[in-house]
Structures are given as structure tokens and as C-alpha cells.
Amino acid sequence: MIIHNAFSHLSRAILVCAMAFAIGVHAAETRKVAANIRYRTDNDCAGNAYMQERCVLDIDYPEGASNAVVILWFHGGGLTGGGKHIPRDFYTRNSKQPTIVVGANYRLAGKHDSKGADCIRDAAAALAWVFAHIAEYGGDPAKVFVSGHSAGGYLSMMIGMDPRWLAEQGCDIGQIKGLIPMSGQALTHFRIRSEMGMNNKQPLVDDFAPIYHASQAAKIAPMLLLTGDREMEMLGRYEENALLARMMKINGHKDITLYEFQGYGHGMTTPATTPLINFVNRVSPPPVPAAPAQNAQ
Numbered sequence: 001m002i003i004h005n006a007f008s009h010l011s012r013a014i015l016v017c018a019m020a021f022a023i024g025v026h027a028a029e030t031r032k033v034a035a036n037i038r039y040r041t042d043n044d045c046a047g048n049a050y051m052q053e054r055c056v057l058d059i060d061y062p063e064g065a066s067n068a069v070v071i072l073w074f075h076g077g078g079l080t081g082g083g084k085h086i087p088r089d090f091y092t093r094n095s096k097q098p099t100i101v102v103g104a105n106y107r108l109a110g111k112h113d114s115k116g117a118d119c120i121r122d123a124a125a126a127l128a129w130v131f132a133h134i135a136e137y138g139g140d141p142a143k144v145f146v147s148g149h150s151a152g153g154y155l156s157m158m159i160g161m162d163p164r165w166l167a168e169q170g171c172d173i174g175q176i177k178g179l180i181p182m183s184g185q186a187l188t189h190f191r192i193r194s195e196m197g198m199n200n201k202q203p204l205v206d207d208f209a210p211i212y213h214a215s216q217a218a219k220i221a222p223m224l225l226l227t228g229d230r231e232m233e234m235l236g237r238y239e240e241n242a243l244l245a246r247m248m249k250i251n252g253h254k255d256i257t258l259y260e261f262q263g264y265g266h267g268m269t270t271p272a273t274t275p276l277i278n279f280v281n282r283v284s285p286p287p288v289p290a291a292p293a294q295n296a297q
Contacts, residue, residue, distance in 0.1 A: 029062045029063075029098070030062065030063040030064075031060060031061065031062050031063065031091075032060075032061060032063055033058060033059065033060050033061075033086070034058065034059040034061070034137065035058045036056045036057075036058065037056060037057055037058070037059065037129075038052070038055060038056050039055055039056065039057055039104070039125055039126045039128075039129035039130075040052075040055040040122075040125055044125070048112075050107065050111065050112040050114070051107065054105045054106060054107045054108070054122070055105065055106070055107070055122055055125065055126075056084070056104075056105055057084065057102055057103060057104040057105065057126055057129070057130075058084055058086060058102070058103045058104075059100065059101075059102050059134075059137050060086045060088070060091070060100065060101045060102075060103075061100040061101075061137045061138055061139065062091075062098045062099075062100070062138065063138075064138065065098040065100070065138035065139075066138050067138075067139075067140040067143070067287075068097070068098040068099060068100050068138050068139050068140060068143070069097060069098075069099050069100070069139075069140065069143040069145065069177075069280055069284050070099075070100045070101075070102065070130065070134050070139040070140065070141075070143060070144045070145065071090050071099065071100070071101050071102070071145045071146075071147055071180075071276075071280065072102045072104060072126065072127055072130055072144060072145070072146050072147070072156075073085075073086070073087055073090075073101060073102065073103050073104070073147050073148055073152065074104055074106070074123055074126075074146075074147070074148030074149075074151070074152030074153075074155045074156060075103070075105075075148065075149070075151075075152050076148065076149040076150030076151045076152050076153070076183075077108070077150070077151055078150070078151050078190070078191055079108065079109045079116050079119045079151045079154075079189060079191040079192075080108050080109050080110050080111075080191060081108060082108075082151070082152075083105060084103040084104055084105040085103050086101050086103045087101060087103075087269070087273070088101070089270075089273045090273065090276065090277065093273060093274070093277055094277045094280070094281070096281050096286045097281065097286035097287070098138075099280070100134065100137060100138065100139045102126075102130055102134070104122075104123070104126040105122075106118075106119045106122035106123055106126070106155070107119060107122050109191050109192075109195070110191075115192075115195060116189055116191045116192035116195060116208070117192070117208075119151070119155060120155060120158045120159060120165055120208075121165060121168065123155040123156075123158070123159050123165075124159045124165035124166050124168060124169050124171075125169055127144070127146060127159055127166065127169075127171070127176075128166065128169035128170065128171045130144055131144065131171055131175055141175070142175075142177065143177050143284045144175070144176060144177055145176070145177050145178040145179070145180060145280055145283075145284075146159065146160055146176055146178075146179055146180070147179075147180035147181065147182065147276065148181060148182065148184070149182040149183060149184075149269050150182070150183050150184065150234075150266065151184075151185075151189070151191075152181075152182075152184070153181030153182045153183055153184020153185070154181070154184040154185045154189050154210070155184075156179055156180070156181045156184065157179060157181050157184050157186070157210035158208070158210055159173075160173055160176050160179040160220060160221060160223075161173065161179075161210050161213040161214075161216060161220055162207065162210070162212075162213045162216075163216065163219070173216070173219055173220060173221070174219055174221075176221040177221060177222075177283060177284055178221050178222045178223070178224070178279065178280065178283045178284070179220070179221050179222070179223045179224070180223075180224045180226065180276050180279060180280075181223075181225060181226070181241075182226045182227075182268065182269055182272050182276075183226065183227050183228060183233065183234070183237050183266055183268060184210070184225075184237075184241070185209075185210075185237065185240060186209065186210050186211045186240035186241055186243065186244040187203050187204060187205055187209045187211065187240050188203075188204040188205060188206055188208040188209040189208065190235070192208050200235060201235065210244060211240070211243060211244045211247055214244065214247040214248050214250075214251050214253075215251055216251075217248050217251035217252050217253035218251075218252055218253070220248070220253060222255035222256070222279075222283050223248070223253070223255070223256040223257070224256075224257050224259070224275060224276065224279040225241045225244065225245055225256065225257065225258040225259070226258075226259050226261070226268065226272040226275065226276070227241050227258070227259070227260055227261070227268065228260070228261050228264045228265045228266055228267070228268040229260060229261060229262050229263055229264055229265065230260060232263075232264065232265035232266075233265060233266055234265075234266045237266065238260055241258055242258060245257075245258045255283075257279075259272070259275055
């Protein structure tokens with residue numbers, strides 16, 4: 001009994017220490033939010049009030065951090081709706097390293113003559129801005145991950161797989177540390193298909209389809225594809241991502257994983273957070289603490 005009690009007390013002590021470690025990174029962390037920062041230049045937005053309104057981003061960052069990992073997040077909404085937000089679980093649940101989260105808006109297709117291509121172009125401009133300026137907020141421009149849900153997942157794949165969009169901004173897809181699309185379309189987005197007079201159940205693979213660019217596999221960052229249950233997802237979203245994963249592997253990509261969340265439909269972002277964090281910490285490992293200095297003998 002004495003041994004049992006001692007073991008029980010020790011177990012509780014270890015659990016308390018583990019819990020303290022898990023929250024310790026954030027318990028002492030003071031976070032700030034820089035809101036509505038315009039990522040387009042004045043020349044880009046000249047005479048276009050809608051671009052001035054929509055081409056902005058928010059940055060949620062830990063004060064005093066340096067060389068932190070960065071997650072750029074694009075909202076969903078079918079390319080026609082939605083607005084920027086910060087998924088705070090991305091940093092509150094990552095006890096291993098400080099994390100900056102950037103939430104970006106983009107023009108919406110169908111508003112003020114904007115097209116689906118404008119959404120992609122804005123997403124690329126937002127990423128280029130992050131590369132150029134995130135160090136001012138303690139982020140490492142060499143540790144930038146790109147993610148998003150649904151339409152946002154599609155945008156993350158397009159700017160991370162088709163080199164032309166970042167090239168317009170003077171950047172390269174090789175600068176991206178990792179891609180984490182959640183329930184993104186791997187075929188041509190149904191909004192872009194609708195601009196061609198097609199319905200959302202008529203598939204198309206052209207240069208607006210992420211899978212079309214699988215031949216770029218050697219240049220594309222590590223990828224984590226996340227979808228809901230294939231029987232509950234929107235319009236074959238799991239199968240699109242499964243085919244993308246296969247084609248990327250066939251073309252020589254060395255680091256691509258697909259997770260299907262059984263029992264979850266299209267809105268599967270909550271269970272997807274844990275594999276996202278694990279992926280970030282694997283691809284960009286937390287810095288190893290310096291060993292304490294030894295006293296001279």
C-alpha cells in the first residue's frame with residue numbers, strides 16, 4: 001500500500017508537471033493583434049475602393065518572439081463570401097513553439113466585377129507580403145505555412161502549386177515551408193466553373209485546378225491534405241484530394257499525407273487542428289533549448 005501510494009503521488013506529480021509544461025509556453029506569452037494591414041500597394045488599389053477594403057490581413061503574434069513559425073490562413077465561403085479570422089487553436093494548442101497566425105481577406109468573386117482569378121491573385125499578394133514583412137512581428141519568413149478551409153484550402157493549393165501566381169509578386173513557391181489545405185478543391189473550383197457556364201457537379205481539370213500542377217511536385221512544399229468523411233463531404237472533396245495525393249506521389253513528391261476525418265462533414269476544422277500542429281512541428285521543428293553552461297573546474 002505504501003508503495004502504491006508513493007507511486008500514485010509520483011504519477012500525479014508527473015501529470016501536473018506535464019500539464020504545466022504544456023501550457024507554459026502560452027502562460028507567459030503576451031499576444032498582440034495588428035489588424036487590417038493592407039497587403040496591396042497604393043498603385044494596386046488606386047481608384048479601387050473594393051480592393052482597399054478587402055485586401056487586408058490581421059496578424060496575431062506573441063510579443064517579443066523571434067524566428068517564430070507562421071501560419072497564413074485563408075477563410076472559406078466558395079470564393080464568394082466569408083471574411084478573415086484567426087484560428088486561435090493553432091497557437092493555443094501548440095505548446096512546443098511560438099506561432100504567429102495571419103488571417104487574410106481577398107476580393108470575392110462576383111463583387112465589383114471580381115472573378116475567381118482575382119481571389120487567387122490576392123492570396124498570392126498576401127503571401128508575398130508575409131514573406132517580406134513577417135519578421136517585423138517576430139516571424140521567420142523561411143517558416144511560413146499556408147492553410148485555409150474549403151475555398152481557402154483551394155487558394156492555398158493554387159498559390160503553392162502553380163508558380164505563376166507568386167511569380168507575379170516576385171516570389172517563388174519554393175519559399176513556402178508547408179501547405180495544409182482543409183477540404184480544398186483539387187479540381188477547378190466550382191465558382192470558376194460557373195464563370196464558364198458550368199454547374200458545380202460537372203468536373204473540370206484545367207490550369208485553375210491544383211491537380212493540374214502535380215507535375216511541379218519536385219518544387220512543391222510538404223503537404224498535409226485534410227478532408228471530412230467521404231460520405232459526408234461536399235461534392236466528392238475527399239476523392240479529389242485522394243487523387244491529388246496519388247498524382248503528387250507519382251510525380252515524385254516525397255512528403256504528402258491525406259487524412260480523412262470519419263464522422264465529420266465539410267466543416268472538419270476542429271479535429272484537423274491537431275494534425276496541423278503536428279505537421280508544423282515536424283516540418284519546422286521547435287528550436288532545441290541551449291544546454292546550461294558548465295561551471296569551470
